[in-house]
């Protein structure tokens with residue numbers, strides 16, 4: 001493939017951070033090893049009927065034992081950064097109180113190995129796996145969670161901040177409240193209208209408290225990660241416009257507005273009705289801590305219409321006829337990434353942004369005779385979204401980096417192992433890792449700073 005010199009200007013700045021992302025419960029396995037406590041996800045997966053095929057994270061990608069091999073793999077791909085999460089229940093088996101030295105030592109070794117290989121760690125403190133002991137105390141419904149989370153965060157900062165430059169508090173708090181407490185498809189599996197606003201609020205307070213703890217002694221940068229899905233009204237009919245606004249407030253503004261603007265969007269009162277509490281004004285001072293950057297996870301968009309039967313939003317997505325869909329049924333819509341980036345940039349006064357997740361589950365063919373795994377749909381997805389990211393850069397978004405979801409095929413929550421998002425294939429029977437063609441493509445993008453993409457973009461005029 002052509003290099004930067006041949007094709008001219010690379011599509012991305014030299015300091016752009018290229019990475020892959022994973023999360024603890026999805027890849028580590030060995031959930032109870034070395035004194036770790038039980039997590040809510042361990043419980044959830046061991047409850048019959050919760051996860052497809054009864055899959056659990058007991059082994060997953062066995063990363064807890066194979067991390068050296070995985071770091072070597074990252075190096076071979078030329079990754080400049082790696083986003084991973086810490087299992088709270090390894091560090092604090094009961095969620096608070098005693099630190100488990102072996103638990104934190106695992107991440108300590110991982111951070112060292114990454115740095116030795118020239119890979120910068122970006123650490124997520126909470127990617128959905130909560131110590132079960134805290135779930136027993138009400139989990140995110142308990143207002144004390146903010147303090148417990150900040151204490152946990154502080155233990156981790158003290159141990160790793162001398163080497164970790166980028167921290168994020170929460171991964172996709174919307175999914176925690178929506179999947180875990182509204183629809184009950186994710187741990188802890190509640191189905192309630194009254195709980196999600198409380199959960200969301202406590203997540204935000206926990207985020208604020210952890211940022212405060214970081215400012216007290218941290219020396220680097222901290223942010224939050226949200227998933228954004230632009231909501232385009234299906235028609236210009238006032239009912240569809242209002243439905244799209246409700247959906248947007250619920251999914252896209254519910255977390256960023258309080259963090260950046262110190263208030264919730266008005267539409268949430270309409271969505272939750274009597275279940276929407278009046279919040280103490282002081283809470284917003286805690287939530288609205290200045291952050292150093294925002295992480296955006298982008299997968300798809302929604303074309304939204306008014307739907308009186310859709311609980312509780314009264315809004316639903318309209319399937320687009322000729323669209324390509326991934327194996328999770330999500331429409332491939334790269335323009336939505338540009339739109340999401342520009343929207344954040346404009347609404348929240350141009351914060352530094354990382355695309356902390358982007359990727360797709362597609363069916364992978366069996367390994368070919370020449371050892372290759374050909375995944376052209378995933379490669380096309382990544383290529384198109386990188387171009388969309390580049391378009392936002394050109395339009396002035398302060399975009400600093402991009403992380404593919406995911407490095408490895410892994411445990412896809414309620415779908416178990418049925419959906420493969422990795423650019424590296426994992427044979428779960430042997431734990432053999434095989435880079436797919438999309439990994440080769442991505443390695444090439446990294447090595448040339450997207451020079452080939454730049455040439456394509458110029459070619460497209």
Ligand code: BGC
Pocket residue numbers: 023026171172175227297357405412413421
């Ligand atoms: C999550 C990941 C998940 C991915 C694909 C994001 O919502 O952060 O944990 O695997 O999307 O569904």
